[in-house]
Amino acid sequence: MIRIGILGAARIAPRGIITPANALLGAEVVAIGARNVERAQNFAAQHSIPVALGSYAELVARDDVDLVYCALPPSAHLEWCVAALEHGKHVLVEKPFANNAQDAAKMAGAARAAGRQLIEAFHYRFHPLFDSALRQLRAGVIGRIKHIDAVFNANLPDTPGELRYIEAMGGGALMDLGCYCMHWIRCVAGDEPAVVKASALCATPGVDLEVEAELAFTSGPTATLKCSMKPDDGVLFRRLRVEGEKGTLEIDNPVSPHAGATLEIETDGPSRPQTVSGGDTTYHYQLRHVLEVIEGRAQAITGGDDAIGNMRAIDATYRAAGLHPRGLPA
Numbered sequence: 578m579i580r581i582g583i584l585g586a587a588r589i590a591p592r593g594i595i596t597p598a599n600a601l602l603g604a605e606v607v608a609i610g611a612r613n614v615e616r617a618q619n620f621a622a623q624h625s626i627p628v629a630l631g632s633y634a635e636l637v638a639r640d641d642v643d644l645v646y647c648a649l650p651p652s653a654h655l656e657w658c659v660a661a662l663e664h665g666k667h668v669l670v671e672k673p674f675a676n677n678a679q680d681a682a683k684m685a686g687a688a689r690a691a692g693r694q695l696i697e698a699f700h701y702r703f704h705p706l707f708d709s710a711l712r713q714l715r716a717g718v719i720g721r722i723k724h725i726d727a728v729f730n731a732n733l734p735d736t737p738g739e740l741r742y743i744e745a746m747g748g749g750a751l752m753d754l755g756c757y758c759m760h761w762i763r764c765v766a767g768d769e770p771a772v773v774k775a776s777a778l779c780a781t782p783g784v785d786l787e788v789e790a791e792l793a794f795t796s797g798p799t800a801t802l803k804c805s806m807k808p809d810d811g812v813l814f815r816r817l818r819v820e821g822e823k824g825t826l827e828i829d830n831p832v833s834p835h836a837g838a839t840l841e842i843e844t845d846g847p848s849r850p851q852t853v854s855g856g857d858t859t860y861h862y863q864l865r866h867v868l869e870v871i872e873g874r875a876q877a878i879t880g881g882d883d884a885i886g887n888m889r890a891i892d893a894t895y896r897a898a899g900l901h902p903r904g905l906p907a
Contacts (some may be wrong), residue, residue, distance in 0.1 A: 579868055580643045580761045582636045586620035587648035594646045596625050597864040602643060604868060610636025617831055637661040650740045651747025652904060653679040662691040664678050667871050673699045673756040674884035676747050676904030694870050697879040699760055702795040704860035706834040706853050708824060718842055719821030725765050725800040726818040727758035729764045735805035744783040747903045751788040751891055755804035757832060759890050761817045768794045769886050772819040775897035833859060
């Protein structure tokens with residue numbers, strides 16, 4: 578049995594870890610650590626978690642926790658993921674992996690030194706739909722890849738305490754939404770990009786509401802990344818489109834295919850749409866993968882060099898747009 582402790586009483590935690598842990602054999606949430614004990618106790622009572630702790634330090638030090646789920650803001654990932662690893666815990670850390678590539682490299686180094694797993698919670702990556710898309714692209718179904726287009730727009734209002742609007746906590750559209758786009762693009766290309774140019778629209782200085790970037794790969798493909806969290810747009814739009822020499826592959830809603838998604842391939846022959854709705858969530862597939870990795874039955878497909886590469890590309894996009902990567906001096 579893998580015993581899970583949650584760092585942070587975050588909104589993502591119920592669907593991100595609690596629900597899949599309750600449904601899967603071999604996993605159990607045993608403790609929650611929050612900024613204060615009252616917050617932890619309220620969260621624990623709501624979700625039937627046995628132990629509530631009023632500090633993160635208490636959580637990572639517990640002997641009865643094998644896996645820490647870090648749901649803290651990106652600005653806190655370095656400190657608390659490293660602390661958990663040094664206490665002998667495996668870690669599943671929410672995206673984006675870190676504040677910046679420097680922090681990501683320190684975290685990955687700490688995992689290697691501790692001999693523990695540090696996996697990034699890009700939950701979409703573990704769903705069969707995305708695996709199917711990658712397999713078909715690798716098989717050459719649309720020929721050599723020429724261009725990749727990734728878009729993630731969402732309505733995210735600036736409410737009190739909303740970390741997405743706080744630069745010091747790792748906020749911004751690129752960090753919260755664009756990190757997915759960057760990961761889709763890198764997974765499809767199988768390579769690391771150069772940022773050709775980028776632009777950003779900011780809400781307050783340093784906090785990007787919208788980002789658009791053009792990327793290029795030495796292996797040949799180009800890519801466009803667009804993300805927006807403008808609250809007045811009111812549109813949730815998530816799409817990955819890959820253009821090849823022989824046709825196109827497009828995924829509508831690669832983020833949460835269990836909520837409804839379509840993978841469509843168009844070539845010279847008839848189109849082949851694959852529709853998904855219902856079934857196990859991306860979070861269920863994610864936790865299954867994490868358990869398999871911890872048990873030595875699989876190799877982690879996120880974290881490590883992949884996470885460093887994603888943060889390096891995000892840092893470069895911020896710089897190209899005239900902004901500073903999160904957590905680095907001006």
